[in-house]
Each structure stands twice: as C-alpha cells, then as structure tokens.
Amino acid sequence: MPDRPKLGGPRRSRPQTVADAIKEWVVEKGLEPGDRLPGEAELIDQFGMSKGTIREAMRLLQAQGLVVTKTGPGGGSFVGKVSRDRAHALLANYFYFQNISINDIYQVRIALEPEMAAALAGKLSAEQLASLSAIMKAYETPAETAEEERAQHVASLAFHAHLAEFADNALLGFFIDFMAQILTDLTVFRRLYSQPNHELWRKGRDHQINLIQALKDGDSTRAWAIMREHMETARSLMEDQEAVVMKRFMAE
Amino acid sequence: MPDRPKLGGPRRSRPQTVADAIKEWVVEKGLEPGDRLPGEAELIDQFGMSKGTIREAMRLLQAQGLVVTKTGPGGGSFVGKVSRDRAHALLANYFYFQNISINDIYQVRIALEPEMAAALAGKLSAEQLASLSAIMKAYETPAETAEEERAQHVASLAFHAHLAEFADNALLGFFIDFMAQILTDLTVFRRLYSQPNHELWRKGRDHQINLIQALKDGDSTRAWAIMREHMETARSLMEDQEAVVMKRFMAE
DNA sequence: TAAGATTTGTTCGTATGTATC
DNA sequence: GGATACATACGAACAAATCTT
Secondary structure, three states, X not given: OOOOOOOOOOOOOHHHHHHHHHHHHHHHOOOOOOOEOOOHHHHHHHHOOOHHHHHHHHHHHHHOOOEEEEOOOOOEEEEOOOOHHHHHHHHHHHHHOOOOEHHXXXXXXXXXXXXXXXXXXXXXXXXXXXXXXXXXXXXOOOOOOHHHHHHHHHHHHHHHHHHHHHOXXXXXXXXXXXXXXXXXXXXXXXXXXXXXXXXXXXHHHHHHHHHHHHHHHOOHHHHHHHHHHHHHHHHHHHHHHOOOEOOOOOOO | OOOOOOOOOOOOOHHHXXXXXXXXXXXXXXXXXXXXXXXXXXXXXXXXXXXXXXXXXXXXXXXXXXXXXXXXXXXXXXXXXXXXXXXXXXXXXXXXXOOOEHHHHHHHHHHHHHHHHHHHOOOOOHHHHHHHHHHHHHHOOOOOOHHHHXXXXXXXXXXXXXXXXXXXXXXXXXXXXXXXXXXXXXXXXXXXXXXXXXHHHHHHHHHHHHHHHHHHHOOHHXXXXXXXXXXXXXXXXXXXXOOOXXXXXXXX
8 A cells, every 4th residue: 555655754654654564464465484575676666665665664574573585586575484583582672671680580480480391291202301301411410610500501491491392382482481591691691600509400400300200200290399399499599699680682 | 893895785684784783882882772873874984884774774673672763953863762562562473473372371371470469469559559440440340242341351451461560570570461462452353252241250350359459468378369260260261262363463 | 617587785876854943 | 934964765776696597
C-alpha cells in the first residue's frame, strides 16, 4: 500500500512504513523462514520510493532478524528465522539499561530450573544424557587457580544452557538459556569468581551427577529437588558479588 | 575507528560495521539514554563513508531501540533507552517462529508468579495496592457474553502485568509482564475465551482479593500459595485451548 | 578458467521537510 | 516570519558478490 510520493521527511518515516507493511505481509501470507521477499527493484516501484528508503527499511527488519539478504543471482531478501542468539542480544540490550543484580538472576533461576529438570526427567535420550556428562569432564578435578575456576564455571553454565535446549517448552528453555548466557558473559568479561572453593566445587559436581541419574531414572521429584539445592548452592556462592550488574552489549 | 574507504560491498556490510562501532562506543564511554551521538555529517567523515551507509547503520540501531533521531536544530542522534514495549516486540518476533502453547506459558507462570507475589508481600504502598483494586473493578460482576468475558480476562491480565511492574527484580518483572502481554494479545486478536463460566470467575476474583490482603499483611507464604492456586485455576480454564499458539507480530 | 548476467551494496550530488530561534 | 541546522528522501552511476554457462 504505497502512499503518495513526496520528498523530504514525513512524520512517520517512510522506511518504518515500508518495514511495517512487509511485516504485515509476512503474517498475512503466512510466510516461513527462507521464503522469498520482493527484490529491491520491485519494492521501489511497489511503494514508489527510492532505493535508499527501501534499503533503510530492509535494515530495520534485518536488525530484528526478520529478513536476510543475499547478493548475486538468485539472491534477494528472504524471511529470516530469528535466531536464539539474536533474541538474546536484543533482549540483553533492554536489560543493559535496567539494574539487574546477580541475586535477581538467581531468584528466577531458582524458580525455573527445578521446573525444567522435573519436566525433563525420563525424556532424554541416551545421547542427550551422554552429551551432558561430556560437558562435566571440564570440571572433573577441582580448580587451583582463579583462571581455572572461571573456566569451570563457564563450563558448568554450559551444562545448564545445554539442558535448556532439550526442553520441549521453548519459552522456559529460552529464559533459562538467557540467564546462563548472562552469567557466562559476566564471568568471562567481568572476571568474576576469583577464589577457588573446593568444598563448593565438590557439591556442585555431585549435584549434577545426581541430577543426570535422576533424569535417566525418570524421577522428576528427585530431579526437581536436586536442581533446587544446586541453585541454592550456586546462589550462596555468588552472594558477595551481588552488586555486579550487566554493563555490556552481548554479541549477536 | 574508520577503515579504509573502498567502493562496493565487503563481506561484513559497512552499515553493520558502523553500528557495531557505535554500540562499542556507547559502552566504552558509558553513555546514558538521552546522550548525544555524532551527527550524520560527522559520522560521514569519521568513518569515511557515504550518507546512505551511515543512515542504514542508524536504522540498524534504531530498530533495536538503541538510538533515537530527531530532525531540526538541536536534533541528531541520541542514545535511546530500550523500552519495555520494544523489548517485548523484539522477543515476540523470536517466539513467532517457535511453537509456544498456552500450556507452555502457564508452566512458566506457575513457577514465576507465586515467587513474585511472595517477594512483594509487605512491600507495596497504599497507592499501589489501591491501583490493583481499581483494576479489579472491571470484573466485579460476572460476564454474561463472550465479549464481556474477553474484556474481563484482559483486565485480569492487566492486574498481573501491573503487579509485575512493581517488582524490584526487573528480570522477573519483565518475564511475567511479557507472558501477560502474549496472553492479552491472544485474547484480543484470536478471540479466545468464548464461554463465560461463573464458577471460575468467582474463584479468580476471590484469589485476587485474598492476594491483595496477603500482600497488605506482608504474609509472603500466603501470597505465594494464593497466587499458585490462582495460576493453577487459570491454567485449567485454558486447557482446551492449548493448541493455540502465537502467530502474530506484536506492535512496538 | 573465464566471461556474463543478476542482484544487493555503496557513493555522490541535490532537493525537501521539520523543528528551533 | 525568516534564518538556520539538522535529518529525510531522491536518482543515477558504479562496485562487489555470486550464480550460470
């Protein structure tokens, strides 16, 4: 639906108008990721706007992960499936300006992760269980240096992120994965977790070993309880770092 | 950090490069929402790129809510605070291509909302409690038509969204608010909830009345339990609609 | 390998709309 | 109202990527 061509800048910017129209189009026609969108040339005379304006519209959509463009013959714009990483980055931008403490993150983790563990009990394949055990190899022995400690913590978070990807519930999985990513980011870039603590290391490792067993056994009650205790332990480990907040844009 | 001017399209598109650089800049300098960014002209010779490229870069950032531009004298580009609504829309784009059932949403609500209720007990001001009661006026009497039923359900969701905005924990508040928004959207645009059910209406209303009392009394255990039951009831109300999923982009 | 075709990517010059003073 | 400063929009030409022959 082109509106009358006019030079200069109208109130609602023209690129935004085009972007909205294309979004609407995708929903109306029920387009799927990978489906082809009209090319630049086509859009130019469909909307009666210049190339630059159309391109700005495509950038608007590209930033949201809704379209992908390719050059060359057979190239053009396509409906893009918003990736998990991009959704993470976009959401992280919002929290960049909020004040999120480590404690806030753990309040949510404590509520959600046991729920996921319980839901996953008895539903994982042998391969999936094996891949979880494989991640745990990174922290078979206690860390001796602060560097090692951080590396192990990142691996331990990867364990949770990996578990989250197995969840049937994409909403639950996304939230959990998102928090694991934030904590990973903080660990790597803010150099958290300085003092190795063998006692807590052993506890956390035992929790995860027991959790895998409970998942294998299909014992959802036990999986819930173990994950709950695991999260409480992890939170206590972080209590003195609670002032640290996210102050960094995540990579897309 | 300008790179050498060169015509045509390199692998990583130039607008993306500029957008990344500006993002980095904001973080490095610790810029806050409202702070001024360099104008078009300045960026053009700072990066050695054309006007069009710079503008595409700004669109990339604008779509993410990271910059806002204003025309006229004193205008230009400014760091933008990503709004909650925008974050909602961006995240909803991700879930548009996932399969989220109503049941999935309730699994998360059941885990999170009681947690929030417990955390809020005894911490709300008289005004805040009053504003919650005010929302409840929209469903003082049972609905007779499907239309009324939907309107009441939207109001009831607004109750939860409103409560979420009072949460100290911005992460928890966002997740809960997000889910309420999705359900509202489904109710309005997919015309859910056709059959008025007086029994469930009374139950839900009583829950919320009791919840407000528990919040006022600072009884977090009771607030938790009431919210939990409230969520379970709400889920049972939706069980036959579980196949419905989000198939719509949210407004920004 | 190489040439040609197709489509997006980028530039430059120019003109217009908008808000402030 | 007029001047000014700024983003907004247009159009034509050229560069680069990538597929086909």
